[in-house]
Amino acid sequence: MITTRFAPSPTGYLHIGGLRTSLFSWLWARKNEGQFLLRIEDTDLARNSEEAVAAILKAFDWVGMSYDGEALFQSKRFDVYAKYIEQLLQEGKAYKCYMTKDELTALREEQMAKGERTRYDGRYRDFTGTPPEGVEPVIRIKAPQEGMISFNDGVKGEINIAATEVDDFVIARAGGVPTYNFVVAIDDAQMGLTDVIRGDDHLYNTPKQLVVYEALGFKVPNFYHVAMINNEQGKKLSKRDGATDVMEYKTLGYLPEALLNFLVRLGWSHGDQEIFSVEEMIELFDPKDINKSSSNYNLDKLLWLNAHYIKNMEHDKLAELLVEYGVDIRNHEKKDLILSATKERGKTMVELADQINLILNAPTEYNAKNFKKAFKEDTPEILNTFMNLLKEAELNEVADYHKVMEAVVEQKEIGFGKIGMPLRVSLLGSMTGSGLDEIMAILGVDETIKRVEKAIEFTNA
RNA sequence: GACCCUUUCAUCUAGUGGCCAAGGAUAUUGCGUUUUCAUCGCAAAAACAAAGGUUCAAAUCCUUUAGGGGUCGCCA
Structure with a gap:
């Protein structure tokens, strides 16, 4: 388990x-x-x-x-921690330290100046005298003073830290509130953890927690420190x-x-x-x-991964998720067509929603540069021819729209771009986007014609 | 400063002495497909941090150096 x-x-x-x-x-x-x-x-x-x-x-x-189960709140377990603190005190595995914060700071500065790793010097470890007046003590745990504290990390391998690197750290503050490394060890043990996977910023906490495990006789879990x-x-x-x-x-x-x-x-x-x-x-x-x-x-x-998952997601689910991004096509009769026309063009749900809106909402303005590039002198006539053919055509599937475009190309003896570009700008207001056949199939003949007429009107204005 | 961890293409990574003149993926560039954009397909370019060892043979083992990260609390 x-x-x-x-x-x-x-x-x-x-x-x-x-x-x-x-x-x-x-x-x-x-x-x-x-x-x-x-x-x-x-x-x-x-x-x-x-x-x-x-x-x-x-x-x-x-x-x-x-x-699984209920979340455990440490704030509700202070009595448990207090019990263990008392136990360690009784067993002589922890002791009260009357050092003041000022004294500690002074000690650290001194050690730093000497180029040592800062650590508590254990001055109250075996103290039996009369405690100084007016100092509320902290509780420190007795850490080993020599040898190595070792453990086998599931990621990093064998970790050895000299016992001299680990001092008698505080397990309860003045006032009795227990500290992190103490409660973590207790909780991990009591929750029955077999494997602790955590960030490697905790690597140096592990030897401290091992001191607690040792003192309390708890079973040590496997540790994995992830970089x-x-x-x-x-x-x-x-x-x-x-x-x-x-x-x-x-x-x-x-x-x-x-x-x-x-x-x-x-x-x-x-x-x-x-x-x-x-x-x-x-x-x-x-x-x-x-x-x-x-x-x-x-x-x-x-x-890239996001695009991959969007491309491969079921349409129903995609439509459901899109609601949160401001697009509701759940009950749209052409839902599948809309999604297959757009989902390869959106790397994020936000972009996908944009793509869909681009088709569903008629353009309110045309980019001047695009418009100029797409609309030439003969364009209105080409588009008119196209609309006439479109009205008469039998349109059952997406490809049928393409056939109408082809018919125009043939009849007018023009390149595909002559109709494709202005048509695209008319329908979307944009030079890029989904396939024209799909767009028209989504819009239907009436809406398509409406948008094209509006664009032609714009040229006359 | 002390201690601990770490080091393969720009990035994520494969790789545990011979299969590696280092593989995959993303990004980049080119070509193709596409009426456009995107998708897709194909191709190119791109790395063993450095120096010494050990060995018939080293990206893989050892040493040193350098870079990066973490920790040194009555925070968590």
């Missing part, structure tokens, strides 16, 4: 990096028919908000990742690099399947395969294939 988790602190939206590590955790649990648990790390009094919790859940919902996602320049991803909020991708017109496919290939691979459905990801994911090095975030590939 595999149990994994995602443990965000609710201080903002769900970040793209957080989504990737939780995706890995989720895939691994689902693959093994295990559990994927959610824990909200809200021990920090001031910075948390309920809105942030809601935002994170919303993002999970959008991408279709579900967690960070950087921007295209290889620097830390920040807001100015574009969207970092998962939900922003929805607004921008990305499909969740594309985003997940993109993220799963960032730092993970399965041979040469690029396209993964969620089912395939679940089947093929294995943390042993996670890369050691950090990867750079590159939007081009996401865009």
